[in-house]
Amino acid sequence: MQRRTFLLASSAILLLPFPALAASGKHAVLYKNPQCSCCEGYADYMRQNGFEVDVKPTNDLAEISRKAGVPEGFEGCHTMFIDGYVIDGHVPVDVVEKLLAEKPAIAGITLPGMPMGSPGMAGTKTENFIIYAVTKDGKAPTIYAAA
Template identity: 45%
Template sequence: MLKNLMMLAVGPALLLVPGMGTAAERPAGVMYKNPGCECCDGHAEALRRAGLDLRVVASDNLADLKTRAGVPARLQGCHTILIGGHAVEGHVPVAAIQRLLAQKRAVRGIALPGMPAGSPGMGGAKAAPFKVMSFGAQGTQIFAVE
């Protein structure tokens, strides 16, 4: 089921990320978010400004989607992006998403736990470097510090 959901999410559209190869190699992403969540909309807009092709879908059943995508409960945030066969959870900076897609690492996805101030879509100033976590069969590990 997850494979089918991810195939729908990353279909034939293109992801416009500088340095990510040819247009035919670039997947599109779909952000699933709670209806009315403005911080999610802010994150989507920040990612689009950075060149990501991102569609936003409001959903009242995010828990099931997150479970199917393999997002550990302790890393779950307010929205999930399915892109390039991966799940991106929460307000992950675009550089980490670009790195994930470019490296084609064998992880289920990456997450920025919490909703830290200064992250894309969140107000306020960045108080400390963000620890972006990877998750999958290898467990949970630090993917990037930004």
């Protein structure tokens, strides 16, 4: 009887839909301009690197970034939230992983603009990407990483 129970339980696990298995991974919510396609490319990049990403088109992207603590002039192309942090722009996954592993006392990180060759963007990378730490208290961003 125990063998039969084991086999039935094992079969049931294999029949679970893939999203149920993916739910054990890292979940992100990405807000983007409805007309922007590079943001979809970034979401796909994050999925390829083990994240479950929900994409939410919005016309209030600047307001979402501002409320998350990203100062004007430091905004990226889209705003993503993971584990209580804001990640603004096309931040490389290794820097996102660093943030999630270190868990610093900041609001999040941002790669301003839409740098060519960054994850999800077309073109060739021609310079280091400077990723900034965004504070919770409104102080000026500081350099968090270069990639």
